[in-house]
Amino acid sequence: MDFRKIGVLNALLVFVPVAIGLKFAGAPGMWVFIVSGIAIVPLAGLMGKSTEILADKLGAGWGGLLNATFGNAAELIIALFALHRGMIEVVKSSITGSILGNVLLVLGASFLAGGLKFSRQKFNSTAAGMSATLLALAAIGLVVPAMFHVHLELFHTKANEQSLSLEIAVVLFAVYVLMLIFSLVTHKHLYAGEHDNGPGDADGFATVEPHWSSKTALSVLVGATVFVALMSEFLVGSIEEARLAMGLTETFVGLIVVAIVGNAAEHSTAVLVALKNRMELSYHIAVGSALQIALFVAPVLVFAGYLPGFPRMNLVFSMLEVMAIVVSVMVVGLVAFDGESNWLEGLLLLAVYLILAIAFFNLPEPEAHENARAVIEQPAGMLCWILPDFDGDWLSHV
Known part of the structure; x- marks a missing residue:
């Protein structure tokens, strides 16, 4: 197997041993x-390519299931390590960030890149x-x-909010299973054209000549998964020191940094296929x-909270995160309406992502809200006038 022909992203594999060296040398976090x-970026790409090859070998049914399961493996692994360390805010933010990153950043970059080359796609x-x-229906669960x-x-x-989150997670996971049955069994003809790319079409990893054998693909998948887990452990273990050094909040790190790292390989794939005027494939990669x-991913993380050594995680997101999810879902509906895209739509999607990123960058840590009670209690009379049924006592619980 000649890795020189796999793609330019493999040059980043050199960061794997560098990360290991830095970790054991006690370098700054x-x-x-x-x-x-x-280092996670090329490893995630290798996982995706090996999964594609195994999917082709296994056929549409099992292959689609394998693709669906490993499609977001890097993000899930990072989130599991963060959850195990009790970084629940980082985990929740990474869920929101992955949704925003895919439907605003990835779709926007794809529309922009493809639109600059083709006037209309x-x-x-x-x-x-x-x-x-x-x-939109999935977002309701969040x-x-x-x-x-x-x-x-x-x-x-x-009320028992943890129980509510668990029950909603079960519903979401059940919908995921039913969605797989719909796309892989009962209505697979609707998706037959989505994965028709040949060698060299999809991404920086897809120029392998000759094709990997099943054994090679499985070996690459296992090896890449092991190293993604190792790099994720390094990444999560250094988040606290790194974010303090860079002056970032846990929310911003999870929502922007971790989400981009976990999705980077898929991001490049969507943009590259858009440049080949295959916007339908690019759209379905992102959405x-x-x-x-x-x-x-979100339900699995809730389930993981019931395993030994893991803290419980619910699906209660901040109001800003909820607003961001609603905005992103609305945007998907708007761009899907006419079945066409251009570079200006892509630029606007990126602008929305940038605006949300700025908002989360300026959002203080939850601990910074300790003085919020004094700020809120000050206009208590006005709030009680707006909400006459309240006597103001509820403000002490904000």
């Missing part, structure tokens, strides 16, 4: 964080609309727990990945 993050509006609708939490705070009541995050 910021450098371990940066280098291990870069088309994709199947019916299939795209179906994916957008599924994403929005409802936050609304439930706000309701409890406003009306001064208590399909967001669907997997909402329906598969």
Whole structure:
């Protein structure tokens, strides 16, 4: 197997031994964080390519299931390590960040890159609309727990929010399984044209000549997964020191940095196929990945909280994260409506992502809200005038 022909991203594999060396040499956490993050990118790409080859060998049914399972393996592995260390805010932010990154950053970059080369690109509006609708329904499962939490705070009541999150996670996971049955069994003809790319078409890893054998692909998948786990351990272990050194919050690190690192290989694939005027494939890579995050990764992380050594995680996101998810879902619906894209739409999607990133960058840590009570209690009279049914006591619980 000649790795020189696989693609330019493999040059980044040199960062794997560099990250290991830095870690065991006791280098500053910021450098371990940066280098291990870069190292995950080509490893995730190798996982994706080996999964594609195994999927072709196994046939549509099992191959599609394998693709779906390993489609977001890097993000899931990083999130599991972060959850095990108790970094629940980072984990939640990475879920939101992956959804935003796919439907705003990836789709926007694809529209922009493809639109600069082709004046107008088309994709199947019916299939795209179906994916957008599924994403909207999946987003409800992430929005409802936050609304439930706000309701409890406003009306001064208590309920088992962890149980609610678990039950919603079961529903989301069940929908994910049913979605696989729909796309791989009952209506697989609708998706027959989505993976018709030949060698060298899809990404920087897809120029292998000759094709890998099943044994080689399986070996690469196992090896890449092991090293992704190792790099994820380095990445997560250095987050605290790195974010303090760079002046970043846990929310921003999870939502922007970790999400981009985990999705980088898929990001490059979507942009490169858009440059080949295959916008339908690019669209389904972006939206399909967001669907997997909402329906598969998020529920699995909730389930993982019931394993020994893992803290419980719920699906209660901050109001800013909820707003960002709603905005991203609306955007998908808007761009899927006409089945066409151009560079200006891509630029606008990137602008929305940048605006949200700026908002999260300026969002203070939760601990910084300790003085919020004093700030809120000051205009208590005005709030009680707006909400006459309240006597103001609920403000002490904000």
